[in-house]
Amino acid sequence: MRHLKPDQNGFTLIELIVVIVLIGMMFSFALPKMDGFLYLDNRDRVSRWVILNVERLKHLAVQKQVPQILHVDIKENMFWVSEQGMDEAALEKARDGGYKLPEDIRLVDIIYPAPTVKDGERSDIVFYTRGYSDHAIIHMQNDDDDKMSFMVEPFLPPVGLKEGFVLFEE
Numbered sequence: 001m002r003h004l005k006p007d008q009n010g011f012t013l014i015e016l017i018v019v020i021v022l023i024g025m026m027f028s029f030a031l032p033k034m035d036g037f038l039y040l041d042n043r044d045r046v047s048r049w050v051i052l053n054v055e056r057l058k059h060l061a062v063q064k065q066v067p068q069i070l071h072v073d074i075k076e077n078m079f080w081v082s083e084q085g086m087d088e089a090a091l092e093k094a095r096d097g098g099y100k101l102p103e104d105i106r107l108v109d110i111i112y113p114a115p116t117v118k119d120g121e122r123s124d125i126v127f128y129t130r131g132y133s134d135h136a137i138i139h140m141q142n143d144d145d146d147k148m149s150f151m152v153e154p155f156l157p158p159v160g161l162k163e164g165f166v167l168f169e170e
């Protein structure tokens with residue numbers, strides 16, 4: 001064993017190399033997981049919000065045994081969530097706490113397989129207590145003219161994200 005004089009303290013070159021290699025190995029495992037979080041654009045953020053909230057609402061409706069509603073407000077370019085049976089004050093609060101889309105992303109429309117009555121400015125997708133939902137496709141577009149279609153399937157949990165505008169298959 002080597003003894004250092006009081007004025008000779010520090011690390012050896014081998015110790016420094018081992019520490020640097022270990023830190024490099026930790027980063028090599030951590031960075032691929034962080035890659036999706038570091039370079040998100042607005043399109044990715046909106047896509048993740050829609051996908052995660054549709055799945056959450058399906059589970060929440062079953063868990064609470066109260067239908068959940070995703071409101072798609074085309075005029076205000078926003079989404080908001082409510083439960084069936086909420087009073088007007090609670091609905092207003094839910095609307096005020098909604099998810100406003102970024103300026104470069106806009107809601108184009110929402111379509112259903114069967115003709116439905118809607119007010120043209122807002123459409124609703126209902127998630128029922130038995131685990132299914134309304135069948136709908138939400139169309140969005142960004143300023144670069146990239147089009148997206150979010151397919152909400154009644155019995156399938158994940159939302160299908162397609163490039164371009166898609167319609168229901170006949």
